[in-house]
Amino acid sequence: MSKWITLAGEGEPSLETSRWITLAGEGEPSLETSRWITLAGEGEPSLETSRWITLAGEGEPSLETSRWITLAGEGEPSLETSRWITLAGEGEPSLETSRWITLAGEGEPSLETSRWITLAGEGEPSLETSRWITLAGEGEPSLETSRWITLAGEGEPSLETSRWITLAGEGEPSLETSRWITLAGENGPSNEPSDAKMTRVGIAQKTTPPLPFLSCIL
Incomplete structure (x- = not known):
């Protein structure tokens, strides 16, 4: 399962393992694995693939499809899977689904x-x-x-x-x-x-x- 919990701070629990990872900065958890990706900067690796996605700007290519999604704002939907990316800000992932919940406000x-x-x-x-x-x-x-x-x-x-x-x-x-x-x-x-x-x-x-x-x- 893609269990995980993000608890804000310098060090956070990984998902599905007892490993400890440091979340200082823009890093957010991937889903369905215990891998982590760092979304700080202009271009970062996607999750669970070797594809590259650029998260800077208003509209960027999705991962694994040719669809275009708008990544500006607090939280944006994943694409076609239960994976999703956190774009630095208030958004946090839902669990075990591809739904998003925005926690700003x-x-x-x-x-x-x-x-x-x-x-x-x-x-x-x-x-x-x-x-x-x-x-x-x-x-x-x-x-x-x-x-x-x-x-x-x-x-x-x-x-x-x-x-x-x-x-x-x-x-x-x-x-x-x-x-x-x-x-x-x-x-x-x-x-x-x-x-x-x-x-x-x-x-x-x-x-x-x-x-x-x-x-x-x-």
């Missing part, structure tokens, strides 16, 4: 649904699903559920489980597990099961029940 469409989520701030794509979690502000809707999670503060409920995770500092929660990855500095993501997984019993007093009425706003 306060509210943007989610991926693969028609729901609207607020991605300004700390929001990042989840991995292994097309769900998004919005980390900006005090409380934001989760996606694909009607649960409301508050990510501000020291300890907050995880998503889709009753596990409790600590969001203080640079760390952000992994998804679909209770694993914790630290994004401060050059430390890589945890890729082993967490020794600190909390049981439902241990956190029963901390978890926040879902708010079913929020489904109507999603």
Whole structure:
């Protein structure tokens, strides 16, 4: 799968591996592989092929076809595949599809649904699903559920489980597990099961029940 998560900073986790790569500058991840391409400059290699694509300017050739796409702006669609390129700015890739989501601004469409989520701030794509979690502000809707999670503060409920995770500092929660990855500095993501997984019993007093009425706003 083309799982990956871009978490903004100097060093970021690669995709589908536990390797650590440095994203200082314009570099963005390719998709469906753990390869990375750097899009800073006038001309850079395409992804997964040896073709060359020039990303400077308003309109440039696509890769793998003769179609012409406009690369000016924050995020642009990939072509004919689930691959895509990030053109330096706010855009981030959707996962496992060729759809694009532009994260510039306060509210943007989610991926693969028609729901609207607020991605300004700390929001990042989840991995292994097309769900998004919005980390900006005090409380934001989760996606694909009607649960409301508050990510501000020291300890907050995880998503889709009753596990409790600590969001203080640079760390952000992994998804679909209770694993914790630290994004401060050059430390890589945890890729082993967490020794600190909390049981439902241990956190029963901390978890926040879902708010079913929020489904109507999603």
